[in-house]
Amino acid sequence: MFEILRPGFLKLDRLWEERPMKRHYDVVIIGGGIHGLATAYYLAKNHGVEDIAVLEKNYIGFGGSGRNTAIVRANQRTRENVRLYDEGLKLWPDLTDELDFNLMFFNCGNLNLAHSEAALSSFRLSINTANFCGVKSELLDRESCKELIPALDVSDRPRLPILGGMYHPPGGVLRHDAVVWGLAKGASAHGASIQQGVGVSAIDTDAGHVTGVQTNKGPITCNKLAIMAGGYGAAVCAMLDIELPIHPLTIQAMVTQPLKPFLNHVISSGGYHIYANQTLKGEIACGAHMDPQVNYTTDATAWYFKHQAEAMVELLPCLERVRFLRIWAGLADMTPDMAPILEGNLEFDGLYLDCGWGYFGFKSGPVTGKYMAEYIAREERPDILGPFTLDRFLRNRYMGETATTMKYGHYD
Numbered sequence: 001m002f003e004i005l006r007p008g009f010l011k012l013d014r015l016w017e018e019r020p021m022k023r024h025y026d027v028v029i030i031g032g033g034i035h036g037l038a039t040a041y042y043l044a045k046n047h048g049v050e051d052i053a054v055l056e057k058n059y060i061g062f063g064g065s066g067r068n069t070a071i072v073r074a075n076q077r078t079r080e081n082v083r084l085y086d087e088g089l090k091l092w093p094d095l096t097d098e099l100d101f102n103l104m105f106f107n108c109g110n111l112n113l114a115h116s117e118a119a120l121s122s123f124r125l126s127i128n129t130a131n132f133c134g135v136k137s138e139l140l141d142r143e144s145c146k147e148l149i150p151a152l153d154v155s156d157r158p159r160l161p162i163l164g165g166m167y168h169p170p171g172g173v174l175r176h177d178a179v180v181w182g183l184a185k186g187a188s189a190h191g192a193s194i195q196q197g198v199g200v201s202a203i204d205t206d207a208g209h210v211t212g213v214q215t216n217k218g219p220i221t222c223n224k225l226a227i228m229a230g231g232y233g234a235a236v237c238a239m240l241d242i243e244l245p246i247h248p249l250t251i252q253a254m255v256t257q258p259l260k261p262f263l264n265h266v267i268s269s270g271g272y273h274i275y276a277n278q279t280l281k282g283e284i285a286c287g288a289h290m291d292p293q294v295n296y297t298t299d300a301t302a303w304y305f306k307h308q309a310e311a312m313v314e315l316l317p318c319l320e321r322v323r324f325l326r327i328w329a330g331l332a333d334m335t336p337d338m339a340p341i342l343e344g345n346l347e348f349d350g351l352y353l354d355c356g357w358g359y360f361g362f363k364s365g366p367v368t369g370k371y372m373a374e375y376i377a378r379e380e381r382p383d384i385l386g387p388f389t390l391d392r393f394l395r396n397r398y399m400g401e402t403a404t405t406m407k408y409g410h411y412d
C-alpha cells in the first residue's frame with residue numbers, strides 16, 4: 001500500500017513555465033495580479049500576441065489579487081459599470097472550462113443589508129439600474145432576509161436593526177488564488193512569459209513612445225507597455241510624471257475558525273462596514289472598510305478585529321465566542337468616483353493603463369483583461385471601456401458609483 005508514496009509518483013507539473021527572461025518583448029505588462037495575467041492570457045489566446053512578459057516584483061498574486069475576499073457581483077450603481085461587471089460575472093464558468101482549472105466559483109448570491117430608509121432608497125436605485133440592464137437584483141423585506149439567512153438577527157436588538165436587503169442571486173464567491181494560478185497557467189500555455197521577482201524602477205521613452213523599462217534584473221525593451229500594478233499603479237505612473245487621481249488605502253480582511261455550514265450567501269452591511277461569507281472550508285471570511293489614511297502599508301491592526309467581531313455578532317449572534325484565526329491587509333487604489341481608469345496611448349504611444357479598481361478589482365479582472373487585450377492588440381478602444389477614461393476627472397464627468405457604495409454597503 002505504501003507503493004504510491006514512492007518519490008516521483010506524486011510529482012506534479014508546475015502550472016506555468018519558468019522561461020528565461022529576454023531583453024525585448026512585444027508587450028510588457030507591469031504587475032502579476034489578476035488584471036495583468038488576464039490581459040496576458042487574452043492577448044495570447046484571442047489575438048495571437050505571444051511575445052509578452054508579465055513582470056512581477058514579488059510573486060504572482062502578491063497584491064490585492066492574493067489578498068481579497070473574492071466576492072463577485074454585477075449590481076453596481078451605474079449602467080456603465082453594470083454592463084462590465086455583468087459580463088465579468090458571466091465569464092467565470094466559461095473561464096473555468098477554458099483554463100481547465102477549478103476556480104471554485106460558488107454562485108451563492110449576495111445580500112446587502114439596509115439599516116435605514118436612506119439605504120433602502122439607494123438600494124431601489126441600484127435595483128432599478130440593474131433590472132434595466134437585465135441583471136437580477138431585488139428588494140427584500142426583513143422577514144425575507146431572515147428566510148434567506150435564518151441565522152440573521154432581524155429583531156430590534158441590534159444597534160442598527162435590519163430593515164431589508166438587496167438580494168442579487170447571480171453573485172457569489174471564488175477562490176482568489178485559484179484564479180491567479182489558473183490565469184498564469186493559461187497565459188503561460190499560450191506563450192506568455194511570467195517573470196517573478198522582477199521589479200520595474202523606471203520607464204524609458206523616446207520621442208513620445210514608451211520603449212522599455214529598467215528593472216532589478218536589467219533593462220527590457222518593448223513595443224507596448226501596460227501598467228497593471230494595482231495599489232501601486234499611481235506610483236508606477238509617477239515614474240513618467242503622470243499624476244493619477246488615486247489614493248492607495250489599506251483594506252483588512254480576516255477569517256474565523258472553521259464552522260459547520262450555516263451561511264449560504266454573501267452578506268454585507270454598509271451600516272456596520274462589513275461583508276462576509278462562509279468559505280468552502282467553513283471559515284467566515286470577512287472584510288472591513290478601508291483605513292482612513294492614504295498609505296502603502298499592508299500591516300493589519302487590532303482595531304479591526306474588535307470592529308469586525310462586534311459587527312458580526314450584531315448581525316449573526318451565533319458567532320459569539322467564535323475565534324478569528326488570521327488577519328491580513330492589502331491595498332485598494334481608490335479613485336474619486338470608485339470606477340477604474342482604463343487607458344491606451346496615454347500621453348505616450350504604446351502606453352496602456354488599467355488601475356483604480358479600489359475594492360472591485362477581483363470581480364472585474366478577467367473581463368477587463370479580455371478587453372484591455374483587445375485594446376492593446378487592435379489599438380482601438382473597445383466600446384465597453386469607453387466610459388473609463390482619465391479625462392473624465394478633468395471634465396467633471398464623474399461616474400455616480402460613489403453615492404451609494406461608500407455609504408450604504410458595497411464593500412466587496
Ligand SMILES: Cc1cc2nc3c(=O)[nH]c(=O)nc-3n(C[C@H](O)[C@H](O)[C@H](O)COP(=O)(O)OP(=O)(O)OC[C@H]3O[C@@H](n4cnc5c(N)ncnc54)[C@H](O)[C@@H]3O)c2cc1C
Pocket residue numbers: 030031032033034035036055056057058059060061062063064065066067068069070071072198199200201228229230231232236251252253287328329330331332354355357358359360361362363364411412
Ligand atoms: C482585503 C481586500 C479585500 C478585497 N475584496 C474584494 C472582493 O471581494 N471583490 C473584488 O472584486 N475585489 C476585492 N478587492 C480588490 C481586489 O483585490 C483588487 O482590486 C485586485 O486584486 C486588483 O488586481 P490587479 O491585478 O489590478 O492588482 P494586484 O493584484 O494588486 O497586482 C499588482 C501587482 O503589481 C506588482 N507591482 C507593483 N509595482 C510593481 C513594479 N514596480 N514592478 C513590478 N511589479 C509591480 C505588485 O507586486 C502586485 O503583485 C479586495 C482587496 C483587498 C485588499
